[in-house]
Structure formats: structure tokens, C-alpha cells
Amino acid sequence: MKLPSARGPLSAEVIDALAHPPHDLPTLPDAAGDEDLHLTLFVLYELHYRGWDGVDDHWEWHPGLIALRAGLETRFEADLRDLAGEIPATGDVPHALIAMAGETGGPSLSGYLRGRATREQFCEFAQHRSVYHLREADPHTFAIPRLAGKAKAALIEIQIDEYGGGAANRMHQEMFRDTMTELGLDTTYGAYVDVVPWQTLANNNLMSLFGLHRRWRGALLGHLAGYEMTSTGPNRAYGNALRRLGGSETATRFYDEHVEADAVHEQIAAYDMCGSFCRAEPALAADVLFGARCVLAMEDRWAAYVLERWAAGESSLRWTP
Known part of the structure; x- marks a missing residue:
């Protein structure tokens, strides 16, 4: 699967990084909105499935990407809590x-x-x-x-x-x-x-x-x-x-x-x-x-x-x- 086109500053930085061999990441921008956030998460998650054409498999567990993913997941989980509402015992x-x-x-x-x-x-x-x-x-x-x-x-x-x-x-x-x-x-x-x-x-x-x-x-x-x-x-x-x-x-x-x-x-x-x-x-x-x-x-x-x-x-x- 080919890397997709970026939808904001964060996905642009991540997609550009993946096009190169694994390296230390610079300070990355915040996701600009839902399109940027969910495309970035999708790109990161796909590293654990079939990967992306031309992307080094060593990126899958790169500490910088894992830390980035954890931050985005925190935002995603907050959205899920709001969407799901109270779960009765x-x-x-x-x-x-x-x-x-x-x-x-x-x-x-x-x-x-x-x-x-x-x-x-x-x-x-x-x-x-x-x-x-x-x-x-x-x-x-x-x-x-x-x-x-x-x-x-x-x-x-x-x-x-x-x-x-x-x-x-x-x-x-x-x-x-x-x-x-x-x-x-x-x-x-x-x-x-x-x-x-x-x-x-x-x-x-x-x-x-x-x-x-x-x-x-x-x-x-x-x-x-x-x-x-x-x-x-x-x-x-x-x-x-x-x-x-x-x-x-x-x-x-x-x-x-x-x-x-x-x-x-x-x-x-x-x-x-x-x-x-x-x-x-x-x-x-x-x-x-x-x-x-x-x-x-x-x-x-x-x-x-x-x-x-x-x-x-x-x-x-x-x-x-």
C-alpha cells in the first residue's frame, strides 16, 4: 500500500519521515484536526499490519513513533468516552x-x-x-x-x-x-x-x-x-x-x-x-x-x-x- 497524501501538518511530517530510513524525529506539530489526527493514527497502525510500500519495517517499533501514537490515542480515547457515555455496571x-x-x-x-x-x-x-x-x-x-x-x-x-x-x-x-x-x-x-x-x-x-x-x-x-x-x-x-x-x-x-x-x-x-x-x-x-x-x-x-x-x-x- 502506498503512503497516502497528508491531511495536515502532523500527518505530513510523519509521512515524510517514513519515506526515509529510521531516524530521530524532530519536535512534531500537534494534529490540526480530525482528518490529520485519524490519518496519522491510521498510518502508524498500518505499520503493524501489512506496512507501507518503501517504508523500512524497523519503523514499526520506533520509540518516537510509539510515543507519538500514545499521545494521539489519549485524544482518541477521550473522544470515545464522550461518544459512548456512561456504561452501566x-x-x-x-x-x-x-x-x-x-x-x-x-x-x-x-x-x-x-x-x-x-x-x-x-x-x-x-x-x-x-x-x-x-x-x-x-x-x-x-x-x-x-x-x-x-x-x-x-x-x-x-x-x-x-x-x-x-x-x-x-x-x-x-x-x-x-x-x-x-x-x-x-x-x-x-x-x-x-x-x-x-x-x-x-x-x-x-x-x-x-x-x-x-x-x-x-x-x-x-x-x-x-x-x-x-x-x-x-x-x-x-x-x-x-x-x-x-x-x-x-x-x-x-x-x-x-x-x-x-x-x-x-x-x-x-x-x-x-x-x-x-x-x-x-x-x-x-x-x-x-x-x-x-x-x-x-x-x-x-x-x-x-x-x-x-x-x-x-x-x-x-x-x-
């Missing part, structure tokens, strides 16, 4: 997750796509989602070595499905690539990082924040549960939207697979994974609920942004590739 985490997943109030992007979206708008939707779906499951896999017992087994059960049971063509990442191919989109990993707004990058940064810190292992499980427990209905809508727009069985397979798989995963995630984890580590129950609340709130924020731009007759992308 409860000893029944599975039922609290079910109640949380059933809460409505956010805009229905899936309903708009199912009934009204143009093909161009669905393509935009796929470009936003490609930043996550082309590495789907990878952030949550960081939790596996940090768990034990039934919670670990439950997470692995979910992840095995995400990775296609070992068959490359059944991996959800590859199924989404098939969807993008039929839509005429660039299937290169990270191809649309430059054009998506900070709200999209923030959704991806949330997974990396939780995944790369052992202290957030409970929040990472809650994040995954939040996804799995609210996925079936929207994915059915996405598949039907694509069929309405002329999509083939190959194009809709990614969404149809999630309708079936996530109906099972939501029970595993709530009871076997999160329930078992909280019985083993009850002090982290609030973190589990925090992770779920964060993903639901941030998805609502992102959907509101996309629908607002479309209602104004504008693209939801920063610019059209």
Missing part, C-alpha cells in the same frame, strides 16, 4: 449486549441502500468499507493469544468462519474483493484510504486501538460482539440492494454469507465469548460493554455523515478517484 453482560444491539436511533444507511441508492452510491459505500473488509477479521485476531479457555475457543470459532475455514476463496476478505471486482473498483489493499473521510478512518482506528493493546482485550471482544450482533439485517439489505442494482450471485455472496454466518456468530459472541470472558475476568466487564457501545455509536456517526452528504447531492468521499 451489570453482572449479565450477554443480556446487556443484546439490549445494546437492539437500541435504535441512528440513521438507517442499510435501508437507504436497499431501497433508494444509485449504483454510484453503492460503489461509494463499498469504497468506504474496503478499508476494513479487505483485512476483515485481522484486528480481532490480535485477541486470540490474550485469552484462555472457552472465550478463546469461541473467538477462534468465529474467526475460522471469517477466514473461510482455511479455503482462500471462502475468506471474507476475498469475497469482498469479488464484490469490488464486479462493481469495477480497485481491489488493491488500501486503494481508497486517500479518498475516505476521517469518520471512515476512525472506525478502522478503533479496531486497531483495541487490538494492539492487551489492556483493551475486553473492549476488543465487545467491539466484535457489537459487529456480529447487528450485522444480519444490514447485510441482508446490502445484498438486496446490490441485486436491485443488477449484481450477480458472485457480487452478493459476501453479504449473503454474512446473513447466514452472523446469525450464528451473534449467539457465540454474546454468550460463549463475552459471557465466558467476563466470568473469567469480571473486572473487565465494563470494557466489553464500552467496546460494543463505541462501535455502535461510531457506525451511527459514520452513517449520518454519508447520508447527509448524499441528501445534499454530494459525494461522501473526499474526492472521486
